[in-house]
Amino acid sequence: MAIQAGEIAPDFELSNQHGEKIKLSDFRGKKNVMVVFYPAAFTGKCTGELCALRDDLSSFQNEKVELLAISCDSIFALKVFAEQEKYSFSLLGDFWPHGEVSQKYGVFMAERGFAGRGTFIINKEGRVHWSVYNASGDARDLSDYKEALASL
Numbered sequence: 001m002a003i004q005a006g007e008i009a010p011d012f013e014l015s016n017q018h019g020e021k022i023k024l025s026d027f028r029g030k031k032n033v034m035v036v037f038y039p040a041a042f043t044g045k046c047t048g049e050l051c052a053l054r055d056d057l058s059s060f061q062n063e064k065v066e067l068l069a070i071s072c073d074s075i076f077a078l079k080v081f082a083e084q085e086k087y088s089f090s091l092l093g094d095f096w097p098h099g100e101v102s103q104k105y106g107v108f109m110a111e112r113g114f115a116g117r118g119t120f121i122i123n124k125e126g127r128v129h130w131s132v133y134n135a136s137g138d139a140r141d142l143s144d145y146k147e148a149l150a151s152l
Contacts, residue, residue: 001106002131003131005128009120010104015093016078017075017078017087017091024068027122028124033066034060034121036069036118037102040072048139050091057088060089065149067089068092069089070092070101071114072093072108072114099114107133118131
């Protein structure tokens with residue numbers, strides 16, 4: 001089961017597509033964080049969702065909020081994916097230990113080997129402010145994200 005609003009968000013440190021280490025707790029007291037888990041790079045629905053975020057990026061990554069997108073792909077695949085789609089936000093690889101962060105957030109689908117479509121908005125204090133979990137075939141609605149961010 002995915003973690004819920006009010007719970008402390010599990011800390012993590014993962015590498016992004018540039019090999020830089022990104023640690024969730026480094027944003028504590030500074031920025032809210034929107035963590036978007038997605039099944040896999042280069043797939044239609046995932047690419048569409050991330051492109052929608054890219055196309056409206058100032059709503060999801062600005063002086064108040066940081067956008068972190070996480071999949072179980074390697075950082076090498078994520079680098080090519082980010083370059084191909086012109087993503088300027090961090091794509092984090094939960095590759096090894098495989099799906100460890102996805103498991104902590106309750107969105108890892110062990111039978112399929114990847115993360116489901118979980119989204120968590122984490123406030124500056126490190127608590128989950130809002131979350132949603134969509135089935136792997138169901139795209140998420142960006143207006144829900146905007147509404148949740150506005151309520152911070």
